[in-house]
Amino acid sequence: MPSLACRILVNGQPEGAIDPQDRGLTYGDGLFETIRFVDQKAPLWPRHMRRLQDSCARLRLPCPEPECLWQEAQAVLHGLPQAIVRMTITRGVGERGYALPATARPTRIVAAFPMPALSVDVYRHGLRMRLCETRLSMQPQLAGIKHLNRLEQVLARAEWSDPAIAEGLLCDGDGRVVSAIMANLFAVIDGALVTPALERCGVSGVARAEVLAIREVQVRDLSLSELWQASELFLSSSVRGMLPVRALDDKTFLPGPVAHAMQQHWHALGFPMELA
Structure with missing residues (x-):
């Protein structure tokens, strides 16, 4: 897992890669949450998860389990007392064209960044x-x-x-x-x-x-x-x-x-x- 500017898991894997045909890249077909963590705690976590679940429902996009996202966030946060975690959920790879895939296989990207300096x-x-x-x-x-x-x-x-x-x-x-x-x-x-x-x-x-x-x-x-x-x-x-x-x-x-x-x-x- 990278340890410099950011740390990233793709579908739970530190060496995971994004398929060039992922609908998140080709159509912007997906959502994201940007969550602030302090000492590996996220005070607004429940609100982030509610918005993610509601937004996924509106886009007819399968939503990952919050527990899975939490575990992956903890993995990328290791050693960062204050950090920003970005969780990106795309519809994954589908056939060419705008029609929704018959069976969606979402891509899950969880990345941690050091907290930027605040004035x-x-x-x-x-x-x-x-x-x-x-x-x-x-x-x-x-x-x-x-x-x-x-x-x-x-x-x-x-x-x-x-x-x-x-x-x-x-x-x-x-x-x-x-x-x-x-x-x-x-x-x-x-x-x-x-x-x-x-x-x-x-x-x-x-x-x-x-x-x-x-x-x-x-x-x-x-x-x-x-x-x-x-x-x-x-x-x-x-x-x-x-x-x-x-x-x-x-x-x-x-x-x-x-x-x-x-x-x-x-x-x-x-x-x-x-x-x-």
Whole structure:
């Protein structure tokens, strides 16, 4: 098993290979989960597994047993006190063409990466964002799912190279706010906590689900004009946690009490306190 930048198992085998005809490569036919581990524990594991199972059902894709995925995660995590595990599930190899194989034989890829460095300043004072020109396509059948096609996010992230800007804001084709490129978005507007509805496009993040479970949140369409009037913005990410926004283009914000409370909750779940 590789021991440098990442460690990978393919269908449980350290020397496994991906067939060039795998539908994950040819059609993006699959899903993935990106899970943060601390001391080989994953505080949001149940939420990741629920989303994976629900998404597999929506795509009519056989879902691996959570216990199998857990054991493989533990294998690739060995010796990494903090790590990110990416679990990729494809429909496997099938006959040429878009038709579903009569019998799917999914490919399972489990890879561990060292946890990237996180800036204390970002957690204390917030990050900077920009509004992206790239728009998300509306496809209700895929909305919420973390499917393998991330080309819209790739194009959005290619819009800037300034290292001072950490994230981009994505809207749909009608100009409604959807999310950040790598995170979900929350705004405090007129004292109410709001997050964009994701029935048309976007990814329903597990950190977002955690916020919805413990706070009263309005889940609805959100316009850019409303967003500019927010008193507080923050992002939720299963990898990076709860991140205040200090600026969106020329509009500045101050980290507020809601983001701070969510950071405290994040720490209580078992994640390190980056503010320390």
